[in-house]
Each structure stands twice: as C-alpha cells, then as structure tokens.
Amino acid sequence: MDPTICGAIAARSRQELGCLSQMVAEMCQAICPSCHQPQRSMPPGTSNIIFAKIIGARTTSSIRSLLYEQPSALFTGTVYNKSALLDALGFGRGDLATPPEDEWLVTHAIQRWGVPKALKEISGKFALAFWDAQERRLVLASDRSTELNLYYAKIGTILLFSSDFRAFKPFHRRLEIDRDALSMLVRYGYLPAPYTIYREARKLPASHFAAFLSDPSESMKVSEGRYAESLYERHSIQSPGQLSDLEATDRLDTLLLNGITSRVGNSSVGAFMSSGFDSTLVAAMLQKATGRRIPTFTIGFQGVHFDEAPAARLIAEHLGTSHQEIYLDDKMLAAAVLDIPKTYPEPLADSSQLPTMIMARSAKQLVDTVFSGDGGDCILGEYTVLMPIYRALLRAQSLSLPVRRALCNILTVLGGIHPQLGSSIAGYLAKRLKIADPGRDMFLDVLGLLRSSDLGAAGLTVISRVSDPALFVPGSDEPDIGWHDGFALGRAAAAIDQLVKLDAEVTLPPVIRKTVSACEHASLNVAMPFMDRELLDFCSMLPRRLKYRRDRSKWLLRQVAYRYTPKALLDLPKRGFSIWLSPILRRELRDWAEHLLNEKRLESEGFFDPKRVRREWQLHVDGVGDFREERLWSILMFQQWLDTFASY
Incomplete structure (x- = not known):
C-alpha cells in the first residue's frame, strides 16, 4: 500500500509558524488515528514548510520541518521507468552503490530538467510535493491517470495538502461546503477534478501541477498548469505510421504485457476478474508474465442482481487460474454500507463500490497485490456506448424545431398535471429515439435529448442522474466541465472524438478511485496496467479504424484478448459489479x-x-x-x- 503524504506551508508570521506543526500533526492523526506520534526533526515555529509521510497502518515515518534554503521532495507511489530515468540523467550502472529510492530519483529529475519536463518523463503512479528553494515555491503534482490523488486547501494564508482527503477532517468547521460542487455530486455521483466538497479545497486533475510562491508580504500566489497532454486525446498528427491490423495487435500485446511485468514486483499477485475483456486479458497476461497459476477473484450475487460469476468461472477454467468466487446477498451488501466512510474519504455514490470493498478484503487474504482491468474501457474509447447517443440526437433533430419545442411543452405540462400520461408518452418517444432504458428516467432523457443542440448536451443528458441539480440543492450554480465546448454536428467524427475524450476524463477517475480506495482500506496494493504511460501514448495515436469497427468498441483490444481466450467466452453481455440498490x-x-x-x-x-x-x-x-x-x-x-x- 502506498504511503500517504501531507504537509503545510505558511507565510513567515510568528503566529502561523507556531501552529503549523500542530496542524500537520492533526492531519496525520485524522488519516491514521492509530499512528504513533513521531519525533519532529526541528522545533515547532522554526520553519514555514512541514512535510509528513505515513507508512502502513500504525506508523508515521516522519514529520520534517524544512530548511528554507534547501530543496526537498515528498513522494508517494511507484516509478516504473526507473532505469530509463537514470540513463537519461546520466547515471551509469556502477555510479550508484544501491538502487535509488523513487523520491531521490524524482528530486534529481526535477532539479535537472525542471518540473514540467521531469513530470512528463515519469511513467508511474504518484503524488508529490517539491520545495523549490531556488524559486521559493512549493510544487504539488499528481500522475497522468490520478491513480493517486493530491488535494490542497487554503485556510487564511496557510496551505494544507495531502494525498488523503481525511487530512482535512480536523478543519471541517473552518471550511465551507461548496453547494456548487454538491450539485455535481447529485448529477454524477462523484466530484470531477478540480472540485471537492469544500469550496477552499481543490483536487489536482490528471497531468497537472500547482505551484505556490511564498511571498514575503505574507500572501501566497498560486498557479496551476498541465505538464502533459490528456491521455485520452487523439493525436492523429503523431500517428505511428500505417500499421497493419496484425502489427498494431502485436504492438498492443507487447505494451500491455510490459506494463503488467513492470508492476509485478516481488509480492504475491492475483487479479480481479469479471467476464469482460479488460479484466480477463489482464488475468491471462499476468499469468503469462509470472509463469505460474494465479488467484483470480470475482463477485457473484444471490437474488435479483445481474450475476457474471458463471461466465467468469468458464473463463477462469479456460485460463487455468485458481479461481475464487465471493457470493453476496443483500444483507452482506447492506452491512458493507457502514464501512463506506472509512473506505472513501470523499463522497462517492457508485453502487459497485459495495462489492468492490468486499472483494478487496477477500483478495487480501491470499495476495498482497491485485491487478485490475480499470481503464480498459477508456484507452480506445467507449464508442459503442457513445455512438447511440449521436444517433439518437440525429433522430431527434430530424424533427423540425417547432415540433421538438411543442413536444417539450406538452411533456412539461403533463409532468405537472398528469405524470402517468407524461411518462407513457416519454416512454413511447424513448423507444422511437432508441434510448429506452428501464434503469433511467426516460421522461427526463427524452426532454433533454429534444432540447439538445449538440452532442455535448446530449451526452450530458445521458450521463446525468438528474437534469437540474439546483432543484435538489437550492442556490447552487453548477460549473460546466466541458459539455458545452462546441460539439459541432457538422463535423461528426471530430465531435464524437471530443465526446469520447471528455467521457474518459470525467468518468474514469472516479472508477479508478473506487477500486484504489477499496484496496487501500483492505491494505491491498492495486496495479492498473491499462494506465501505463507508453500504452496510453500508443493508443492515443491510433486511427479510429483500430478503435471502433463494425459497431464494436475496443476493436484492437479485442484482437489481443482473442489470442488468450476464445471469442465465444468473451462476447457475452457485460454488466460489471453494479448492483440494484x-x-x-x-x-x-x-x-x-x-x-x-x-x-x-x-x-x-x-x-x-x-x-x-x-x-x-x-x-x-x-x-x-x-x-x-x-x-x-x-x-x-x-x-x-x-x-x-x-x-x-
């Protein structure tokens, strides 16, 4: 399990310096109530920068008061391309007596290349803080996939930061709940970066850093920036050439296997496995990389929930894994609800978090590290999910504007005076538009689609749990996170690619956080090879024909998966671990x-x-x-x- 980092920086006023070390100690205690209080490296009140690192369930390794004139780094995570970085920094094999720690390596990279270039060169999962003594600034950064989060909050002229949101618990009464962010939680079920539930706190988005300049005037200037492009944006200009289908399949196979191999390490390993392509492929390749039979874990459901366990069992039998089935009933799922606050420090509303928590606890009994297929849906784009939205919008817009307006007015009136009739008409229209889904509010989906002027608005309609969160959170003004950024239907291919990119950037981080937090709470390491930098860079440059073909998403990934598992076992309906609440x-x-x-x-x-x-x-x-x-x-x-x- 990755250590937690936290710390604080303040203007150099005597009052603030006196309380800074106490605030960091309170943060550590909130993160890990059972941790021993460590010895501080300097007396309280002598430094305006304090770093702390928490390792394991009972130990705070250090609380460091930094010297203003010396650079220092605080790092958590794993660097996967350590050898390549050492070569690029000019270190030969005999130059270092022992392999360097990741923190030491990152510090040298930043000092040599500067923050943006050093961060871009790192392949790994990380959250870091770096005190740049020369520029008199604190730099915070998170990795390109946010496998690890990093938060910061300003209280007066004191800046607090942590890779665990629980660090802000002691200051709850000094922070304000952000009603605008709360409206986003109601709409999506999660809080997209950079927003958090507190108005004063922010969450670093993927591939971003924040710099805080310590000013003698006792203020703190803040600037944020992106150090690398989005992992999910198509870069057709940098296309890897005219790869044949076979060449592209071979390349993806090699890159994914390399990503898995680099994450194996020396611990015992297993894999979460449903019956889908992503988790099945990861399990098959993990077994190939280790050269031994691995444990695989799946969830089965008793009762009304969709159960993928039988299909996963067939795949496990084909692969020859040591397959573990954890069957759950409604009482077990309900009991897990009480553990949600201990598992998820930020509010997260995803029904699959319950079985994920239970599966992580079960996996910990057999392995130290579990591999997950999270991210596989996004690396080649969820075209199969998003193309129907585009087609539904075209069907809606085939009606004249006056007709669409009239239908909206009729539905709105009926929704107030005769809801049953309004719902029946909406259900009929949903079938005609081919968006009928019994698990969705078809009344609001039809209204939203008829009112949509572009693909972004249509996509927002389909992803939303409510059409107007302000009805539930009075006085809120929900921020726009990109759904209205000019999705021109006249450029269909570009608009669809734009929606695919936005969908991945918005929906993937909470999926990653759901799995990572469940594993962290179970003291289980989690590896996500689909988040490998080289793999994602390769996928971002692929032409659309290798991503989406014959109405099938992830075409190229499917070709790799078929090398390990028969097509008949993989081409089955996929639901994941979501449950009927x-x-x-x-x-x-x-x-x-x-x-x-x-x-x-x-x-x-x-x-x-x-x-x-x-x-x-x-x-x-x-x-x-x-x-x-x-x-x-x-x-x-x-x-x-x-x-x-x-x-x-």
Whole structure:
C-alpha cells in the first residue's frame, strides 16, 4: 500500500509558524488515528514548510520541518521507468552503490530538467510535493491517470495538502461546503477534478501541477498548469505510421504485457476478474508474465442482481487460474454500507463500490497485490456506448424545431398535471429515439435529448442522474466541465472524438478511485496496467479504424484478448459489479436511509430541499420508478460523509 503524504506551508508570521506543526500533526492523526506520534526533526515555529509521510497502518515515518534554503521532495507511489530515468540523467550502472529510492530519483529529475519536463518523463503512479528553494515555491503534482490523488486547501494564508482527503477532517468547521460542487455530486455521483466538497479545497486533475510562491508580504500566489497532454486525446498528427491490423495487435500485446511485468514486483499477485475483456486479458497476461497459476477473484450475487460469476468461472477454467468466487446477498451488501466512510474519504455514490470493498478484503487474504482491468474501457474509447447517443440526437433533430419545442411543452405540462400520461408518452418517444432504458428516467432523457443542440448536451443528458441539480440543492450554480465546448454536428467524427475524450476524463477517475480506495482500506496494493504511460501514448495515436469497427468498441483490444481466450467466452453481455440498490434501500437499509433523509435534519442542515428529497424518497419506497435509486444514493452518500466529518 502506498504511503500517504501531507504537509503545510505558511507565510513567515510568528503566529502561523507556531501552529503549523500542530496542524500537520492533526492531519496525520485524522488519516491514521492509530499512528504513533513521531519525533519532529526541528522545533515547532522554526520553519514555514512541514512535510509528513505515513507508512502502513500504525506508523508515521516522519514529520520534517524544512530548511528554507534547501530543496526537498515528498513522494508517494511507484516509478516504473526507473532505469530509463537514470540513463537519461546520466547515471551509469556502477555510479550508484544501491538502487535509488523513487523520491531521490524524482528530486534529481526535477532539479535537472525542471518540473514540467521531469513530470512528463515519469511513467508511474504518484503524488508529490517539491520545495523549490531556488524559486521559493512549493510544487504539488499528481500522475497522468490520478491513480493517486493530491488535494490542497487554503485556510487564511496557510496551505494544507495531502494525498488523503481525511487530512482535512480536523478543519471541517473552518471550511465551507461548496453547494456548487454538491450539485455535481447529485448529477454524477462523484466530484470531477478540480472540485471537492469544500469550496477552499481543490483536487489536482490528471497531468497537472500547482505551484505556490511564498511571498514575503505574507500572501501566497498560486498557479496551476498541465505538464502533459490528456491521455485520452487523439493525436492523429503523431500517428505511428500505417500499421497493419496484425502489427498494431502485436504492438498492443507487447505494451500491455510490459506494463503488467513492470508492476509485478516481488509480492504475491492475483487479479480481479469479471467476464469482460479488460479484466480477463489482464488475468491471462499476468499469468503469462509470472509463469505460474494465479488467484483470480470475482463477485457473484444471490437474488435479483445481474450475476457474471458463471461466465467468469468458464473463463477462469479456460485460463487455468485458481479461481475464487465471493457470493453476496443483500444483507452482506447492506452491512458493507457502514464501512463506506472509512473506505472513501470523499463522497462517492457508485453502487459497485459495495462489492468492490468486499472483494478487496477477500483478495487480501491470499495476495498482497491485485491487478485490475480499470481503464480498459477508456484507452480506445467507449464508442459503442457513445455512438447511440449521436444517433439518437440525429433522430431527434430530424424533427423540425417547432415540433421538438411543442413536444417539450406538452411533456412539461403533463409532468405537472398528469405524470402517468407524461411518462407513457416519454416512454413511447424513448423507444422511437432508441434510448429506452428501464434503469433511467426516460421522461427526463427524452426532454433533454429534444432540447439538445449538440452532442455535448446530449451526452450530458445521458450521463446525468438528474437534469437540474439546483432543484435538489437550492442556490447552487453548477460549473460546466466541458459539455458545452462546441460539439459541432457538422463535423461528426471530430465531435464524437471530443465526446469520447471528455467521457474518459470525467468518468474514469472516479472508477479508478473506487477500486484504489477499496484496496487501500483492505491494505491491498492495486496495479492498473491499462494506465501505463507508453500504452496510453500508443493508443492515443491510433486511427479510429483500430478503435471502433463494425459497431464494436475496443476493436484492437479485442484482437489481443482473442489470442488468450476464445471469442465465444468473451462476447457475452457485460454488466460489471453494479448492483440494484432499490430492493436493499426499501428493506435492509430503510431505517438507515430514513435517518439520513429525516426532513427536520435536512431542513436544519440546509444543503438540500427537504420536501423534494422526501418526495423522491417516498416515491422510491412506494416503487414508483427504480431510476430514483441513483439520485437518492448520491444524497445518501453525502449525508453519510457529512456525519463522519462533522462529528470528528
């Protein structure tokens, strides 16, 4: 498990210097209540920069007060291209008595090349803080896939930072809940970077760094920048040449195997495996890389949930893995809900977090490191998911503008005076537009699509849990994160690529965080080879014909997967580990939800519209629309998070 880093920097006022070390100690305690308090390297009040690193479940390795004149780095994560970096820095094999620590290597790279170039050259997962003594600035950075997050918050002229959001618990009453960010949580079920639930706190997006210039005037100038391009943007100008299908398949096969091999290390390894392409391919290649039979882990469900365990079992039998099935019922899933605040320091509302938490605990009993197929959906683009949105928008826009407006007006009126009739008409239109999905609010989907003027607006409609979060979070003004950045239908290919890129940038980080946090809480290391830098750079330069062909996404990845597993075993419906929350909320979690959604409590806290939330909850309890479970889960996850942080 990767260490946690945290720290603080302040203007050089005596009052701030006196409390700085205490604030960092409180951060460490919030992250790891059982940690021993370490000896500080310098007396409190003698430095305006303090770094701390927490290793394991019971040890704080150090709290360092830094000398203003000396550069210093604080690093967590793993550098996978250590040999290449040493060669580029001019170190020969005999120059160093022992292999250098990653922190030492990163420090030398930044001093030699500067921050942007050094960060771009690193292939790995990391969060780091670097005190640049020459420029008198603190630099914070996260990796290109945000396998590790890094947060920072300003309290007055003191800056706090941490790779674990729990570090801000002691300062909850000094920080303000961001209603605009809360509206995003209600819409998406997560908080896209750079937003956090606090107005004063930010989360570094992938491939970004932030620099804080220490100013003698006791202020702190902040600048943020990108040190590398998006991992999910097509770079057709840098195309790797006219690769044949076979050459491209061979290259992807080699790159993914290299990414897996570089992450194996010396620990015992296994793999999470559903019945999908991504996890199956990772498991097959991991077994090839290690040369031995590996444990694979899958979740099975008893009851109404979609169960992929039988299909995964067939694949495991073909691969010859030591397959472990963890079967869950609704009582086990409901019991796991109480562990969510300990597992996810930020509010996250994804039903698959529950089985992921349980699977991580089970995997820890057999292995130290588990490999995950997270990210495979995004490296070649989710065209199969997004193309139907484009086609549905074309169908909607085949109607004249007056007709679309009239339909919107009719549905809006019926929604108020005759909801059942309005829903029936919306259901009919959803079938005609080919967007009918019983797990979605088809009334809002149809309205949103009829009102959409471009592909971005249509994509936002389909990804949203509610169409207008301000109805649930009064007074909020939700930020736009790119859905309205000029998706011109006249340039269909470019607009679709733009939507694929945005979808990956917005939806992948919370998927990664879901798995990483579940494994961290179980003291289990997790490796994500689809996030390998060389692999992603290669995929970003591929022509569309190798990504999407014959209405199939991930075409090239499929060709690699078919080398290891028969096509008949892989081309089956894929659902992942998402569960149907509605019956659990109505039964096992009914009292828990009633407590969190109590009308007087909601009114007292003032974050949500109590009457609207209670109406949604009552309709859900009465069985009127199971699509409500996602929006309610977003609200419940915030309420549970608030209980944990406010009571600290």
